[in-house]
Amino acid sequence: MNVIETKNISKLYKQADQDIKALNDVSINFKKGEFTAIVGPSGSGKTTFLNTIGGLDSPSSGKVLIDNNEITKLNSNQLIDFRLRNIGFVFQSYNLIPVLTAKENVEFIMLMQGSSKSIRDKRSVELLKSVGLDDQLNRRPNQLSGGQQQRVAVARALASKPKFVLADEPTANLDSSSTSNLLDIMSRLNKKEKMTFIFSTHDQRVIDRANRIITLEDGKILSDINVK
Amino acid sequence: MVTIIKIAWRNVWRNKLRSLIVITSMVLGLWSGLFAVAMSRGINEQRVKSAIDTYLHHVQIHNPSFEYNLDINSVIEDPTCVLEEIENNSLVKAFSSRIIISVMASTAHGTEGVKIIGIESEKETSFSEISQNIVKGNYFSKTKSKPVIIGQKLADNLKLDIKKKLSVTFVDDNGDIQRIKFKVEGIFNTANSIFDGGNIFVKKEDLIDLFKNKYATHEIAILCNNIDDSNILKENLAGLFPKNKVETWKDISPELGSVQEIMVWFFLIFMSIILLALSFGIVNIMLMAVLERKRELGMLMSVGLNKTKVFLMILFETIFISCISLPLGILLSYLMISYYGQVGIDLSIVSKGLEAFGMKSMVYTDLPIDYYFRITILTLFVTLISSLFPARRALKLDPAEAIRSL
Structure with missing residues (x-):
């Protein structure tokens, strides 16, 4: 069954007098x-594609x-609610809420969903344990390394039980x-919980772990390879 | 909602220095504004009190035509009945009847147009401040023959001193020129230099011979037990003696009477200007906070924080800043206003200028409690308004673009 389906999506940006087809x-x-893994050179449309299927950007057609x-x-407003309940996001710059602890960052999404305190407590600790940060629950982002912050971001993305990340x-x-540590965690979650992950990346280490590689160029799919 | 409030509170302290600068500026703005208003109120209270104690009193009775021309013949109708009624009125604390004539006062050094006020010297001490304002000589106690009490300013103008002679010339009730010589017994100095230069006090009995009626009176000045009873007493006496004109201090000096009402508006306008200036500071800091946190706000919107909650978060941050500043500013103001309300501020360095406006050089700050409530409401209102622009700016962020921003 398809979780995500795109039908002839195009995205047009106006830049000066020129139309750019992302x-x-x-x-x-x-x-x-x-x-x-979605790969391709800079400007090939990877981020635009992720934003479009994530409901952050709307397609021109x-x-x-x-x-x-x-x-x-x-x-x-419907899109905000849809994203909250269906999609987990992991960003390049982690983008954690700096004034909240690791646990509070993970709980935040569940709180927005209206989960009870007991559920929030249990799941946030479980998720942080699954990314190996059960000893860093009460640290704020500025007290964590980049890798640890990104692992908190993964735990946060999974907190809402999304359909895909x-x-x-x-x-x-x-x-x-x-990187290796993060990929191990995401691979394990993918296998264990059947969580769908879609990455945009240039990183060969990520590409090596992917079981499907889509190459974009000039906004078009150049190749779509399933790796066994 | 609790989490939004928690995030907003912690956001306030993300950049401690910046938040403290805004909080300090709000505290100082509130303090300076409230203190300035309290000082203005203090000055005006002093001015009103000084005017009432010196020459206005609470209620005055005259012949209706007296105030227009100070005609010597415009005496009060039935003065004995009026005085008897006043004496028995429970609202009255003290009173005095006076003869007032417009005269030319002369010495070898010059001539000045003044009002000579013939008073019942004993009665006058109970409610007029003149006896307490004697700076040289005595108040009708030693000189037996036609003593006069003059103001410091007139003494300076006519180079008069104690025991010197002052000659007054005026037109009597027959239209004849009269000249009387008085001996200076005392010199007074009130907070009003205009009053000091234009009024001299003599014993009523030294003028009464000028009149056929030995009860002739131009003015009856009354002090009530409570200043708020002035209007009631006025209505009361005006009804009983319609041939005379009864006026309260507010009727005689409306500019003083309306000072308190004007002060309320002065307070609101003055504080609004200060808060308007402060609101630009709040808008500036909140706008900086929003623009600095574009990516974070974009992330929050991406992961599902709806627009209402983003708006509330910015709103709470602004409210927290004013919730810290407001009590501090009000407490600081209250303490200083209370302190200087007790010990006073000595403005004797500019006493000459203040006296020209009828003000004393010691100012006691005064601000009623309701002003603190008004400023609280005004500040919260301005804060709310100030938060709207940054909050609106945050709502306009496109999450996809905001996440990519630096």
Whole structure:
């Protein structure tokens, strides 16, 4: 069953007098449990594609369906609610809330969803334990290393029990040991919980772990390879 | 909501120095504004009190035509009945009847147009400050023959001193020129130099011979037990003696009477200007906070924080800043206003200028409690308004773009 389905999506940006096509008639499906890397040179449309399927950007034309629901028809408030309940985000610069502790950052999403305190407590500790940070619960982001912050970001992305996780160059700011550690965690969650992960990346170490590699160039899909 | 409040509170302290600068500026703004208003109120209270104690008193009775021309013949109708009624009125604390004539006062050094006021010297001490304001000589106690008490300013103008002779010339009730010589017994100095230069006091009995009626009176000045009873007493006496004109101190000197009402508006306008200036500071710091945290706000919106909550977060941050500043500013103001309300501020360095406006050089700050409530409401209102622009700016952020921003 397809978790994500895009039908002929295009995204046009106006720059000065020029129209720039960031996405050009992209149609693609993602199934549950895939561990996908989207690769391509800078400006190929990777981030625009992730933003479009994540409901952060709307396509100029075409449709995006998540679990057969067309999100391109939702208004901005509906989209915010949709993202809260269906999508986990991991950003390149971690983007944790600096004034909250690791545990509070993870709990934050669940709080927005209206989960009870007991559920929030239990799940946030479980998730931080699963990313190896059960001893850092009460530390704020500025007291954690880059790798640890990104692991908190992964735990936060999973806190809402999303249908899939979108990660925009999640390893770009990490050293090799932190990258390897993060990928181990995400691979384990992918296998254990059948969580769908979609990465945009330049990082060969991420590409090596992916079971599907999609190459974008000039807003078009150049190749779509399943790796066994 | 608790988490939004928690984030907002912690956000206030993310940049401690910046928040402290805004908090300090708000505290100082509130303190300086409230203290300035309290000082203005103190000055005006002094001015009103000084005017009432020296020459206005609470209620005055005259012949209706007296105030226009100070005509010597414009005496009070039925003065004995009026005085009897006043004596028995429970609202009255003290009173005195006076003869007032417009005269030319002369010495070898010059001539000045003044009002000579013939008073019942004993009665006058109970409610007029003149006897307490004697700076040289005595108050009608030693000189037996036609003593006069003059103001310091007149003494300076006419180069007069104690025991010197002062000659006054005026037109009597027959239209004849009269001249009387008085001997200076005392020199007074009130907070009002205009009053000091234009009024001299003599014993009523030294003038009464000028009149056929030995009860002739131009003015009856009354002090009530309570200043708020002035209007009631006025209505009361005006009803009983319609041929005379009864006026309260506010009727006689409306500019003093309306000072308190004017002060309320002065307070609101003055504080609004200060708060308006402070609001720009708040807008500036909150806008900086929003623009600095673009990526964070973008992330919050991306992961599901709706616009209402983003708006509330910015709003709470602004409110927290004013919730810290407001009590500190008010407490500081209250302590200083209370302290200087007790010990006073000595402005004797500019006493000459103040006296020209009828003010004393010691100012006691005064600010009623309701002013503190008003400033609290005004500050919270301005804070709320100030938070709208930064909050609106935050709402306009596009999450996808904001996340990519530096």
